[in-house]
Amino acid sequence: MRAPAQFGPxxxxxxxxxxxxAVNFMAGxxxxxxxxxxxxxxxxxxxxxxLVLTSLALIGAGLLAVWHELGRPWRALNVFFHPHTSWMxxxxxxxxxxxxxxxxxxxxxxxxxxxxxxxxGAFVICQARMLQASRGIPAWREPLVVPLLVVTALAEGxxxxxxxxxxxxxxxxGSALALGALALLxxxxxxxxxxxxxxxAAAPALRALDHAGRALQWVGxxxxxxxxxxxxxxxxxxxxxxxxxxxxxxxxxxxxAFVKYVLVLRAGFTQGFALAHRPVRGARV
Amino acid sequence: MTxxxxxxxxxxxxxxxxCTAACRHANATPPGVQWRxxxxxxxxxxxNVERAFVPTGCQHCDDPPCAxxxxxxxxxxxxxxxxxxDYDLCIGCAYCFVACPYQARARTRKPVFAxxxxxxxxxxxxxxxxxxxxxxxxxCVERIDAGMASGQKPxxxxxxxxxxxxxxxxxALAFGDLDDPQSNVSKLVADNEHFRMxxxxxxGPGMYYxxxxxxxx
Numbered sequence: 348m349r350a351p352a353q354f355g356p357x358x359x360x361x362x363x364x365x366x367x368x369a370v371n372f373m374a375g376x377x378x379x380x381x382x383x384x385x386x387x388x389x390x391x392x393x394x395x396x397x398l399v400l401t402s403l404a405l406i407g408a409g410l411l412a413v414w415h416e417l418g419r420p421w422r423a424l425n426v427f428f429h430p431h432t433s434w435m436x437x438x439x440x441x442x443x444x445x446x447x448x449x450x451x452x453x454x455x456x457x458x459x460x461x462x463x464x465x466x467x468g469a470f471v472i473c474q475a476r477m478l479q480a481s482r483g484i485p486a487w488r489e490p491l492v493v494p495l496l497v498v499t500a501l502a503e504g505x506x507x508x509x510x511x512x513x514x515x516x517x518x519x520x521g522s523a524l525a526l527g528a529l530a531l532l533x534x535x536x537x538x539x540x541x542x543x544x545x546x547x548a549a550a551p552a553l554r555a556l557d558h559a560g561r562a563l564q565w566v567g568x569x570x571x572x573x574x575x576x577x578x579x580x581x582x583x584x585x586x587x588x589x590x591x592x593x594x595x596x597x598x599x600x601x602x603x604a605f606v607k608y609v610l611v612l613r614a615g616f617t618q619g620f621a622l623a624h625r626p627v628r629g630a631r632v
Numbered sequence: 633m634t635x636x637x638x639x640x641x642x643x644x645x646x647x648x649x650x651c652t653a654a655c656r657h658a659n660a661t662p663p664g665v666q667w668r669x670x671x672x673x674x675x676x677x678x679x680n681v682e683r684a685f686v687p688t689g690c691q692h693c694d695d696p697p698c699a700x701x702x703x704x705x706x707x708x709x710x711x712x713x714x715x716x717x718d719y720d721l722c723i724g725c726a727y728c729f730v731a732c733p734y735q736a737r738a739r740t741r742k743p744v745f746a747x748x749x750x751x752x753x754x755x756x757x758x759x760x761x762x763x764x765x766x767x768x769x770x771x772c773v774e775r776i777d778a779g780m781a782s783g784q785k786p787x788x789x790x791x792x793x794x795x796x797x798x799x800x801x802x803x804a805l806a807f808g809d810l811d812d813p814q815s816n817v818s819k820l821v822a823d824n825e826h827f828r829m830x831x832x833x834x835x836g837p838g839m840y841y842x843x844x845x846x847x848x849x
Contacts (some may be wrong), residue, residue, distance in 0.1 A: 363729035363739075418724015418739055418764030425723050435703035435727050480729040481696040482833055589792035618733040620671055623827040625683055626642035627844040 358549040361484055367416040371409035372474055373604040374380075375442075376496060378405030380504025382449055382467035382596050386460050388508065390520060393545040394515045395460075398508065399453040402467070403446060405507075410442060423566040434480050438473035441466055448534035460484075471500040478610075485547040486556065487558045491540040492503045493588075498536045499603045502529035502567075506599035513589040520579065523592050538604070548616065555613035559606045567602025571595035633714040636771055637810040638797070639820045640687050641842040642828050644804035647672055653800030657688075658772060660757035662744040663697070667736075667769035668796045686841070687805060688771040689794070690715060690736040691829065694836025698728035698766075707710030707766070713810075713838055722765035729766065733830045734837070736770045763849065771807070772796075787816055811836075 381402040385395060415422055427443075430436040445466040451459030475496035476488040486492075505526040512522055541560060545553060574595035578588040647670055655661070663805040699707045706721035707728055729737045734766035734820075741764055745754050770793035779785075779792020786792040787800045787808030797805040808815035813822075817840070825844040828837040 361730055363726035363737075391641065413725075414726075418726070418741065419722065422704075422721075422723045425657040425706075425721055426725070429703050429705045429720070433727075435725065439703065447669045462689075477701075477727075480697070480701050481727075482835070483735070484730050487730070501712075565807040579636075615730070617735055618830060618833075619690060620673070620686065621829065622642075622673065622684065622686065622833075622841070623829075624825070624843040625675060625682060626842075628643050 356551075358485075358616040359531055359618055360551075360616070361589075361615040363365035364611060364615070365416065366411035366608075366612065367412040369608050372496070372607045372611055373409070373476075374405040375409030376500035377503035377600060377603065378402040378409065378475060378589050378608065379445075379467040379471040379503070380500035381405070381507045382445070382452075382504070383471075383501060384504040384508045384522075384525070386452070386464035388517075388525075390517055392455070394512075394517050394529035395455075396453040397515065398511055399449050399463070399522050401507065401511065402504075402576045403449055403453075406442060406445070411450075415447050431478045432564070434473050434477040436469060438477060441470040441473050445470055471497055475499075483618050484615050485549065485618060486544055486610065486616065489540065489544045491536070491543045492610075495533075495536040495540045496607070497604060498529065498533045499532065502526070502533045503531050503600045503603040506596035506603070510593045510600075513593045516603060523575050523579060523595070525573055526596060527597060530568050533603070534563060537563055548614065549619070552614040554617040558582075558613075563602050564607050568608070571598045573596070633811050635810040635838070636713050636776065636809065637817050637827075637838045637840060638692075638771070638794070639806040639808075639817045639840045639842060640807070641802075641804045641820070641824075642684055643688065643842065643844075644802040645670070645685040645687060646804075647804050649799055650799045650801055651687055651796035651805060655769070658775075658795035659770070660754070660759070661767070662739075662740050663746050664744065665738040665740060665767065667738075667767070687758060688734060688736075688829070688839070690732075690768075690771075691734050691835065691837030691839045693838060695834060697731040697733070697833075697835060701727045702732040703727065714771060714773050714776070715767065715768075716770060717766055718760075719761040719765050719767075724764045724766065726766065733833050733835065737766045737767055739764065756839040758765070 385398040390499045394519055414423055430440055448459050448466055449463040452463040475493040479490060479492050481487040509522050509526050572593045578591040642675055649670050651668050652666050652670055659667060661667055668689045673684045673686055675682045692715045694715055696709055699709050704721045704723055706718045709715050724739055776786045776792055779789060784792035790798045794807050797807045806816050806820055808817035810817055820842050823846055824842040825846055826840045826842050828840055
């Protein structure tokens with residue numbers, strides 16, 4: 348006999364949010380992380396403009412994708428109506444403020460630089476809290492999904508930063524170290540999240556998460572770390588080292604995007620239905 | 633105060649789906665959309681198997697997660713506990729779908745009719761405002777409001793009572809004011825063992841499931 352509160356049909360994969368919603372988390376998170384990393388790195392001039400505009404392109408692509416998923420897209424402005432409790436409203440407000448501020452930062456307005464980083468951070472946190480507020484999906488409502496998504500966004504931002512910095516005249520050594528550190532931090536956040544979510548998520552959701560976890564471990568952590576160590580060792584010349592660092596950046600970004608894709612689409616299993624007790628029929632009724 | 637709630641007697645439900653049909657008739661929901669579902673659950677393994685029929689739908693929660701996450705304020709909870717959707721505000725983002733632990737919500741992207749072309753009845757009752765937005769059980773709020781306005785008592789007078797409750801052949805569904813100790817639902821909850829689904833999530837569902845008689849003490 349099964350224990351109480353386990354009587355019921357199996358949870359099913361959510362179908363309310365499709366790949367377009369996942370793109371918002373993938374591109375938006377990476378873009379937000381890139382604004383933060385660019386500001387922390389203190390990049391100035393044309394390089395900052397390139398990095399910030401790349402970030403805005405990513406965030407804009409994510410928002411465009413999710414806008415396309417709306418049932419009533421021409422009413423999209425209603426999304427601002429409920430910032431009191433809705434993280435989606437807050438995300439929309441953060442994004443709306445971020446665009447002009449980041450454009451100011453790209454144009455070289457010093458005051459806009461830190462403001463855009465703060466707004467980008469707020470945008471990423473809103474995205475993470477948006478998932479956590481989804482009480483119908485056990486893999487999402489786990490509170491540790493928030494640090495996981497925030498660290499993932501920062502790691503992706505650092506990954507894109509490293510890729511771009513190999514093409515622009517800005518230093519790569521510090522950013523490569525930061526990328527390695529964030530990749531390590533991300534796998535730690537993942538392991539902690541995975542352990543916590545095992546208590547509530549359905550078996551097929553956990554299988555999907557483990558699939559993503561393996562990609563994160565090998566493609567998103569170990570391979571980039573190896574590439575960073577090799578590139579930083581001085582054995583290779585500047586050219587090959589730059590290529591290795593760019594590969595490390597791409598790997599970190601790709602693994603992060605894959606994790607978010609799996610989290611939203613493959614591990615998004617519903618709560619399902621459950622009876623705490625089965626009906627007692629017959630003589631006692 | 634008033635707290636409208638529904639009581640489902642799991643010992644009585646026979647899974648006939650009459651409530652589902654009545655709901656669809658009363659609310660003109662399109663094919664594939666059931667605001668009042670009846671789950672057919674099986675437990676155990678042969679030969680020790682059991683079966684239960686579980687009417688479900690929007691639980692009209694005390695703390696509805698759908699209302700919290702809704703970015704447009706389209707989903708609201710009334711003072712009497714009924715959770716409503718303003719179809720003119722909803723943008724169809726489906727955030728409420730993933731926030732609801734009861735899979736109570738549906739969205740239809742385009743008009744769908746039972747036989748392809750709309751019948752006269754379907755054409756008459758079709759509402760474009762419900763296309764591409766979130767929809768769900770309303771506890772037949774229009775019937776409740778209209779009934780109360782004409783002095784009727786929801787849960788007692790059929791015209792002021794949700795269609796699913798009226799239609800139940802086994803008297804497995806009851807509706808009433810949980811804040812009124814003399815109401816049918818208050819008495820049922822007081823006299824029987826009951827639970828609410830996924831109570832640990834803190835939603836405070838407004839549907840109570842009866843599963844046994846309370847022992848006489």
